[in-house]
Structure formats: structure tokens, C-alpha cells
Amino acid sequence: MLDLSLPAGLRDLLPDHSAHLAELSGRLHDVFSSFGYRRVFLPTLERLEVVERGLSPAALAGVLKFVEPGSGEVVAIRPDITPQIARLYATRADALPSPARLCYDGPVLRAREARAGRPREVYQAGVELLGAGGPRADAEALLLLARSLETVGLSGTVIEVGHARFAAEVLAAARLGPAALAVAHEALARKDADGLAAAARRARGPAGAREAMPLLVSLYGEGALTRARALAKGLPGAASALREVESALRLARRRGLPEVTVDLGEVRGLGYYTGIVFAGYAPGAGSAVAAGGRYDGLLARFGRPDPAIGFAVDLEFATQALERQAGRGRRPPRRAASRAGRRASP
Structure with missing residues (x-):
């Protein structure tokens, strides 16, 4: 008997839904x-x-x-x-x-x-x-x-702004081995400060970088830029990334950008992001x-x-x-x- 189902992960879009996508x-x-x-x-x-x-x-x-x-x-x-x-x-x-x-x-x-x-x-x-x-x-x-x-x-949209290199620069300064770096990336994705602290104990870098690692999960929301400035002291790569974010936000706000949320504790991307990164969220969307x-x-x-x-x-x-x-x-x-x-x- 002929199987008329679609391959996994694919779907048909019916007329009303298709019209909405085209209109958007x-x-x-x-x-x-x-x-x-x-x-x-x-x-x-x-x-x-x-x-x-x-x-x-x-x-x-x-x-x-x-x-x-x-x-x-x-x-x-x-x-x-x-x-x-x-x-x-x-x-x-x-x-x-x-x-x-x-x-x-x-x-x-x-x-x-x-x-x-x-x-x-x-x-x-x-x-x-x-x-x-x-x-x-x-x-x-x-x-x-x-x-x-x-x-x-x-x-009710929220724009979340970060930087592809900020957290990565902190981890690089901490000088983690491959296994500890993988653990740190997983902990960052979960916003797990304890996991980052555990990875930091296996780092070989300066104390400032090791101490900064668990604090990456706090660099979200109100006051995130202020906390990031304190964390980036003595970490030139992270400080440079932070300046890029602040400069972009300052210019965009002068041109009417509404309030955004800052998250500098993310390491994500498709393998090509090098600077400021951002995402838009809206109530009712699954992602x-x-x-x-x-x-x-x-x-x-x-x-x-x-x-x-x-x-x-x-x-x-x-x-x-x-x-x-x-x-x-x-x-x-x-x-x-x-x-x-x-x-x-x-």
C-alpha cells in the first residue's frame, strides 16, 4: 500500500497558513x-x-x-x-x-x-x-x-543582544583544556554557574579569568552591561567585545531603537559569527x-x-x-x- 505520509520533519502548509506566510x-x-x-x-x-x-x-x-x-x-x-x-x-x-x-x-x-x-x-x-x-x-x-x-x-517583542566573542574570550583567558572547555560550553548553555565553577577549577589561566567564568551566567537583563564591565577588567579581549556592543547600542538608541535585553553569557552561532549577535522573541512563538x-x-x-x-x-x-x-x-x-x-x- 502506498505510504502518503511525508518524511520526518517535513509538513504541508494549507492555504490559510500559506497565505499568512506569504503576507508576512x-x-x-x-x-x-x-x-x-x-x-x-x-x-x-x-x-x-x-x-x-x-x-x-x-x-x-x-x-x-x-x-x-x-x-x-x-x-x-x-x-x-x-x-x-x-x-x-x-x-x-x-x-x-x-x-x-x-x-x-x-x-x-x-x-x-x-x-x-x-x-x-x-x-x-x-x-x-x-x-x-x-x-x-x-x-x-x-x-x-x-x-x-x-x-x-x-x-511584546524582546530583542536580545550579545556578542559572539565575549564569553569565548573569558574562556580563552582561563586556558581550559579540551574536556573542561566542552563542560564549560554545556554549562553556559544551561546557565549553570556551579558547572562553570567546576570547569574553572580545572583551568590554568590567571585568577581573574577563572573567577569570571561562573559570573558569565549573571550577564543577562538589567544591569548586565555594568556587571560585564567589572568582569572584563584585566581581560582585553572581553573588554573589546563589550565596547562593540555598547557602541552599537548607543548609536541605535539615538536613532530610535527601543529597549533591548543584553545577554553576554552566550556562546552560539553557525560557525561564522565574530561580533555582535542578536535575536528577536515574541509571545506566542515556540522559539x-x-x-x-x-x-x-x-x-x-x-x-x-x-x-x-x-x-x-x-x-x-x-x-x-x-x-x-x-x-x-x-x-x-x-x-x-x-x-x-x-x-x-x-
């Missing part, structure tokens, strides 16, 4: 366009070597790959769109001067579920600012994310509705060394939040209303 993507692109970002369409397949160059070994474990029948080449279904943007930017310098502001949407597919119940196929809409570094570009990305979430009608950050080393891997920053909105989780908020009496704005964003100066 359209409203997001209205906002992206108002900031000067131009849309590109990218193929679903890439050569495996392109994907391998763009992701960490851990992320590569989720790549779905196969041999093309005609050419014998090994290709991959994209698990992430940012490396594709990097490849495009590197190969089309004639058409994409620096800085380049690009936006996109489309699905990405992973070989396995990131966690139970999480779809393997994820629909995204995002932006990449290529060839622009420093706090001005960081501030632009933060402001664009905030404006995007606001304009599409999400209520972050958006995430991104600075990735200054990625473009060099493709032969055009330039700074870059960007983010992607998870259309499924954002739609989930909008539908649940609408069910509680909050109606998301129609797309026509969102075009007011075109009049706003980025």
Missing part, C-alpha cells in the same frame, strides 16, 4: 526596501564545497547532500542562506559594489531536526549588509530588526522569530574579505506568534498599512 514575507520586504535593501533570488542547491566553506563542522552535520546523476558532482540542499549570499558577493563584484544591501526569502532544509518537533524545512526572510563594519552598521542591523518586528504587527549577527570572517573564505552583518526572520515562528496574538484580540496590520515604513528614514 511581503510586509518584511517592504521594510527591508525602505532601508535600501535589494532583493535577490538564490538557488536551492549549492556545490557541497561552497556549503562546507560557509559552516562550522557541527552545522555541517545537518547538511543534506547527494551526487548529481549527470555531472557526478556532490551538491547540497542549502541549510542556511548566508553562505550563498557570501558566494554571490564574492563572485559578482561587478554587480555588487561595497557596501551591498541585499535581502531574500526562501526555504532552508536540514538533514535532521535540530530538536524534537522542530521542522527540518524552515522558511526565512532576511537581510545582509556586506562590506560595512563598525558600530554604524551594527546599529543599522539592530534598528532594521526592531522596525521589521514592529511593522509586521508583532506585539526565536529572528536571529543574526556580525560575521566578518565569512566573506574572506570566499575570496572577497569584507565585514558583514545580517539576520533572518523565521517566517513560521513569526506567523505562529501573529496568529496566536490575533486569537487574543490583536489583529496584525494589513500589508497596505505596512507601506508607511517606506516613508521612514533608516
